[in-house]
Amino acid sequence: MWSCVGKRFQRLNQRHYALICKAPCVQQLCSSSSEFTDSCYNGLYPGHIPTTPIQKALLAVGSGVAALQDPYRHDMVAVLGETTGHLALINLRDRMRNDPEGYTILIERPRIRLSTLDLSKMASLPDGSFGREYLRFLEDNHVTPDTRADVKFVDDEELAYVMQRYREVHDLLHTLLGMPTNMLGEVAVKWFEAAQTGLPMCALGAVLGPLRLNARRLQSLFTSLGPWALQNGRRARCVLSVFYERRWEQSLEDLREELNIKPPPVIVAASNKRST
Amino acid sequence: MAASMRLLVKRVIRLSHGNFNATAAGVSGRSGCCWGTTSCCCFSDDRSTHFGFETVPEAEKAKRVYKVFENVAQKYDIMNDAMSLGIHRLWKDSLLHVMNPQPGAQLLDVAGGTGDIAFRFLEYVRSQQERQRRRSARSMQTPSWQDISNNYSTEDEERPQESRAVVCDINKEMLKVGKQKGDSMGISAGLSWVVGDAEELPFDDDQFDIYTIAFGIRNVTHIDQALQEALRILKPGGRFLCLEFSKVTNPVLARLYDAYSFQMIPVLGEVIAGDWKSYQYLVESIHKFPDQEAFKHMIEDAGFYCVQYYNFTGGVVAIHSGFKL
Numbered sequence: 001m002w003s004c005v006g007k008r009f010q011r012l013n014q015r016h017y018a019l020i021c022k023a024p025c026v027q028q029l030c031s032s033s034s035e036f037t038d039s040c041y042n043g044l045y046p047g048h049i050p051t052t053p054i055q056k057a058l059l060a061v062g063s064g065v066a067a068l069q070d071p072y073r074h075d076m077v078a079v080l081g082e083t084t085g086h087l088a089l090i091n092l093r094d095r096m097r098n099d100p101e102g103y104t105i106l107i108e109r110p111r112i113r114l115s116t117l118d119l120s121k122m123a124s125l126p127d128g129s130f131g132r133e134y135l136r137f138l139e140d141n142h143v144t145p146d147t148r149a150d151v152k153f154v155d156d157e158e159l160a161y162v163m164q165r166y167r168e169v170h171d172l173l174h175t176l177l178g179m180p181t182n183m184l185g186e187v188a189v190k191w192f193e194a195a196q197t198g199l200p201m202c203a204l205g206a207v208l209g210p211l212r213l214n215a216r217r218l219q220s221l222f223t224s225l226g227p228w229a230l231q232n233g234r235r236a237r238c239v240l241s242v243f244y245e246r247r248w249e250q251s252l253e254d255l256r257e258e259l260n261i262k263p264p265p266v267i268v269a270a271s272n273k274r275s276t
Numbered sequence: 277m278a279a280s281m282r283l284l285v286k287r288v289i290r291l292s293h294g295n296f297n298a299t300a301a302g303v304s305g306r307s308g309c310c311w312g313t314t315s316c317c318c319f320s321d322d323r324s325t326h327f328g329f330e331t332v333p334e335a336e337k338a339k340r341v342y343k344v345f346e347n348v349a350q351k352y353d354i355m356n357d358a359m360s361l362g363i364h365r366l367w368k369d370s371l372l373h374v375m376n377p378q379p380g381a382q383l384l385d386v387a388g389g390t391g392d393i394a395f396r397f398l399e400y401v402r403s404q405q406e407r408q409r410r411r412s413a414r415s416m417q418t419p420s421w422q423d424i425s426n427n428y429s430t431e432d433e434e435r436p437q438e439s440r441a442v443v444c445d446i447n448k449e450m451l452k453v454g455k456q457k458g459d460s461m462g463i464s465a466g467l468s469w470v471v472g473d474a475e476e477l478p479f480d481d482d483q484f485d486i487y488t489i490a491f492g493i494r495n496v497t498h499i500d501q502a503l504q505e506a507l508r509i510l511k512p513g514g515r516f517l518c519l520e521f522s523k524v525t526n527p528v529l530a531r532l533y534d535a536y537s538f539q540m541i542p543v544l545g546e547v548i549a550g551d552w553k554s555y556q557y558l559v560e561s562i563h564k565f566p567d568q569e570a571f572k573h574m575i576e577d578a579g580f581y582c583v584q585y586y587n588f589t590g591g592v593v594a595i596h597s598g599f600k601l
Contacts, residue, residue, distance in 0.1 A: 049552055054539050063547055
C-alpha cells in the first residue's frame with residue numbers, strides 16, 4: 001500500500017522536480033500559484049525563452065523590420081540586440097572576466113533598479129559627483145532605470161546577465177558622456193556603444209539613427225559629436241566592467257578620467273519634446 | 277474550512293520537494309486516505325488538465341486562459357491574419373456556408389470574442405432577406421387585383437421575426453474589441469454582447485436556433501460541459517456548429533504544419549504583439565485538442581444527432597455539426 005502511494009507521490013514530485021531543476025527559482029514556485037508567473041516555467045533564468053536557430057533568425061529579421069518601422073518599440077530593439085549579439089556578448093564577457101572589477105560584477109550580479117538605488121542618499125551627494133549627476137540626468141530627462149526589458153532570448157545565463165547589464169548601464173553612459181535622451185544624444189551614445197561593445201544592434205542604430213535627424217543636428221553629429229563618440233568608444237576602458245553602484249560618491253570628472261573618456265565637445269541641451 | 281485545509285496541504289506538498297522521501301509517509305499519513313488517486317475527496321480540485329504542453333490544476337487553467345486572451349485582445353485580429361495568411365477569413369466564410377442561416381434565425385456565438393462569426397451571420401442573413409424579397413418581387417410582376425388587396429392586408433400583420441446574434445465570451449477585453457469593431461462597421465441592429473462562461477451559459481433552455489463556437493472550444497476546461505450547455509440552450513431542431521483546429525490528414529502537410537506552427541507562430545506573436553508565451557500556448561493547445569473522430573464522439577456523447585465533420589485546408593481546421601432533436 002505504501003509503495004503504490006509512494007510511487008504516485010514520486011511521479012507527481014518528479015514533474016515538479018523537473019520544473020525546479022530547470023529553473024533555479026524555487027521561491028517563485030512556492031509562492032501563491034494563483035499568480036503563477038510563467039517566468040520559471042522553462043529555461044535557464046527567469047524570463048528565458050529557449051529558441052531554435054531558425055526562430056532566432058526569424059526573430060532577428062522580424063524585430064529588425066518592426067524596430068525600423070517604429071523606433072519607439074523598445075522591445076523590438078531589445079529582441080534584435082539579443083538575437084544578433086551572441087559573439088559580441090562573448091567578447092564582452094571575456095573582457096569583463098579579464099578585468100578585476102568586471103570579474104567582481106560577474107560574480108555579484110548587481111542590478112540597477114529604483115529598488116536597489118538609495119535615491120535620498122544620492123540626492124544628498126555634492127554637485128559634480130557621479131551619483132548626483134546621474135540623478136539629475138534622470139530628473140531632467142524624465143526617465144527611470146526600471147523601464148529596461150528583461151532579457152529573453154539569450155541561451156546562456158551569464159551572457160544574459162551581460163546583456164542585462166549593458167541595458168542598465170546605458171543610462172549611466174548618458175551621464176558619463178553628458179548626452180540627453182533626445183534623438184541626437186541617443187545617436188551619439190549609440191556610436192559610442194557600437195565602438196565599445198561591437199553589438200550589431202548598436203551598429204545598426206548608429207547607422208540608421210542619423211536618418212531621423214535634421215540637417216543642423218546631422219552636421220553637429222558628423223563634425224564634432226560623432227568623431228568624439230567613436231574615439232572615446234575605442235579608447236575607453238570597458239564600461240561594463242565598472243562597478244558603478246560603489247562609485248556614486250566619486251566625482252564625475254574623476255570617473256571620466258579613470259575611464260579615459262573626454263567630456264563632450266558640445267553641450268547638447270535636454271529638450272522635453274522628442275525632436276529630430 | 278475544507279478549502280483552507282486543501283490549500284495548506286498543497287503548500288506543504290510543494291515545500292516538501294527537497295526531502296520528499298521523509299515526508300512521503302508523513303503527508304499520506306496525514307491525509308489518511310489514498311493520497312495519490314485523483315478521485316479522493318480531499319484532493320478533488322487537484323485534478324489536473326493541460327495548458328498547452330504544461331500540466332496545471334483545473335482551477336488554474338481558466339485563469340491562465342483568461343490572462344492569455346486579455347493580453348492578445350488588442351492585436352487578435354491582426355495576428356489571425358498574419359498567422360493564417362488571411363485564410364482564417366475563408367474558414368469563417370465556410371462556416372457560414374455550412375450553417376446557411378435563414379432570415380429569422382437566432383444565433384448564439386460562444387467564445388465569439390471579436391465578433392467575426394456574428395458579423396458574418398448578420399451579413400449573410402441580410403443578403404438572404406434581400407434575395408427572398410427580390411425573388412418574391414420577381415414572381416409578383418403581374419399580380420391580379422385579388423393578390424394586391426391580399427398583400428395590403430397581410431403586410432402589417434405578418435412581420436417575420438428579425439434574426440438576432442448574441443456574442444458570448446468569458447473575456448471582457450475581447451468583447452470590448454468586438455464591440456468597437458461592430459460600432460466602427462456600423463453594425464448594431466440585432467447584435468448583443470454578453471459576458472458568459474461556455475460551461476455555464478447565462479441563458480434559458482431552448483432559446484437559440486444555432487450555436488456556434490469558432491476556435492474557442494479548445495480553451496474550455498471541461499469540453500463535455502460546454503457541449504451539454506450547447507444542447508440545453510438550443511431549440512429542438514437547433515444546430516450545433518464548431519469550427520476548430522484539428523489533425524492534418526496528409527503526413528507531409530502535417531510535418532510542414534508542425535514546423536510552421538512551432539517555429540513561426542511564437543515569433544510572429546513576439547514581433548507583432550510582443551507576447552511570445554500566449555502564442556506558444558495557442559500552438560500547444562492546438563496540438564492537445566482531440567482529432568476529428570474523437571471530437572465527433574464527444575459531441576455524440578453529449579446528445580447530439582447526425583454529427584458530421586468537414587475538413588478544410590487538408591484538416592488544419594474542421595467544422596463539426598450536430599443537431600438537437
